[in-house]
Amino acid sequence: MSTDSFAAMPDAQGYFGPYGGQYVPDHLKKIMDEINTSYEEIRACPDFQAELASLFADYVGRPSPIFHAKRLSEQLGGAQIYLKREDLNHTGAHKINHCLGEALLAKFMGKKKVIAETGAGQHGVALATACALVGIPCEIHMGQSDIEKEHPNVVKMKILGCTLIPVTAGAATLKEAVDSAFEEYLKNPEEFIYAIGSVVGPHPFPKMVRDFQSIIGKEAREQFLERQQCLPDYVTACVGGGSNAIGMFTAFLNDKDVQLVGVEPAGEGLDTQRHSASLSKGKFGYLHGMACYVLEDDEGNPAQVHSIASGLDYPGSGPEHSYLKDLGRVQYDNVTDQECLDAFMRLSRVEGIIPALESAHAVAWAIRTAPNLTAEQSILINLSGRGDKDADYVAELLGL
Structure with missing residues (x-):
């Protein structure tokens, strides 16, 4: 592939070749498109870039x-x-890189709550940290088996002030935590933002998390x-x-x-x-x-x-x-x-x-x-x- 081809990933619809896209209901696709538009506008904003660069240097x-x-x-x-x-x-961990970006994005967009999943707890701790820093409520969904396995991170999330939601369905691990967090997000996608913890999910999240990382x-x-x-x-x-x-x-x-x-x-x-x-x-x-x-x-x-x-x-x-x-x-x-x-x-x-x-x-x-x-x-x-x-x-x- 050429340099230009790599640089252009994903395309305007969020596809990396045949992968990616937005396989969500139409009303949620509209919300995803609004997040993408806001992200592209805000990431180009000098104030956003300056604040993120400062936090990377002096906070991270x-x-x-x-x-x-x-x-x-x-x-x-x-x-x-x-x-x-x-x-x-x-x-x-590396998770703080995109968590700061997502929390700042939520603040610039005027969102009322940040929702996320976590597996090992590193994403949860990083997002709880970032939300405490920018002053926005944070809700983390975590599988019960992971809660029992990753006790130190569970304690940190609670100290940082996030609301921790135990997930007991299925194997009670990361996949179920994603399901639970997404279900909560769908209750009010206009006022909430789902801060996905990896380069997964519907467009624009794989692109956004990649850019911050x-x-x-x-x-x-x-x-x-x-x-x-x-x-x-x-x-x-x-x-x-x-x-x-x-x-x-x-x-x-x-x-x-x-x-x-x-x-x-x-x-x-x-x-x-x-x-x-x-x-x-x-x-x-x-x-x-x-x-x-x-x-x-x-x-x-x-x-x-x-x-x-x-x-x-x-x-x-x-x-x-x-x-x-x-x-x-x-x-x-x-x-x-x-x-x-x-x-x-x-x-x-x-x-x-x-x-x-x-x-x-x-x-x-x-x-x-x-x-x-x-x-x-x-x-x-x-x-x-x-x-x-x-x-x-x-x-x-x-x-x-």
Whole structure:
């Protein structure tokens, strides 16, 4: 594809190739179109851009640094491993990037309440933080099983003043939280705004979240070039819905010599039903107002999925990821729960960095891949979040 083609994604109707769009009722399509119009107007407003840039610098702490994981690289042999430290952001993950953008957008649009879902709780904490900052009420829907698994983030959300809605339907995880939050949003879409937590959902949300997250890749590309006088050979990130990955990949799409790798959760194995690898094992379908790769059950409904990482147990992936897979521009691989857990512990004990279980999927892929490369090659990992939220859960799993 040409540079212009990548830059033009999505088209005016919100499609990335055959993926994306607005598969919603007509009255809601009108609301989505109004959000898109407002977004395009507000994002070009100097006041909005200045306030967001100031908050990124002085509130989030951007730019996040790149760290050379020397000890891990030496232990593995082969490629040099670098980490883009999104875990050092205020609230502990990349989620704050788009949450600040969405909360500011809601304020500029005059909305009365921000509604969202969360899986691992990082999106919930970041959005509750952003809404507290701009002074707008926030309601977060979270699966009951995730509430029990991610207690530290639940406490933070409550301290920050959001209304937390437990969701007990179905598997009581991320997919059900999305369903519940969307149902609440539909009660008053004129006054509420749904702040989607990834590059998923109906247009314009995949575009909006990508745009706010693209600061990750812009920084990383400039930082790596300045430091190494070249670009990395591989850039990798975990993929559930796919916001941290698309945020990192966007800046490198036209760098043909940079291999982009999205790492999905293979859970207990792709030969089982206990995984969330929609790009590896799914097919074209419809989910939450978009066309994308979807994992379906025998009845054609979104499948019950699993991952050790709550932020990745979603039965689909963003439409841009779906299209990039078809184009072959991004390779989508996967790692199991056990590989993820091993990588979580190894990075913690070799580099003193406790990663989020989501991010540990990308670390696991790098650990698997680096020994097969040369010392002159490099892997840049988007370390999308820190593992404070996962520490108690991992300790229980391992009997620590």
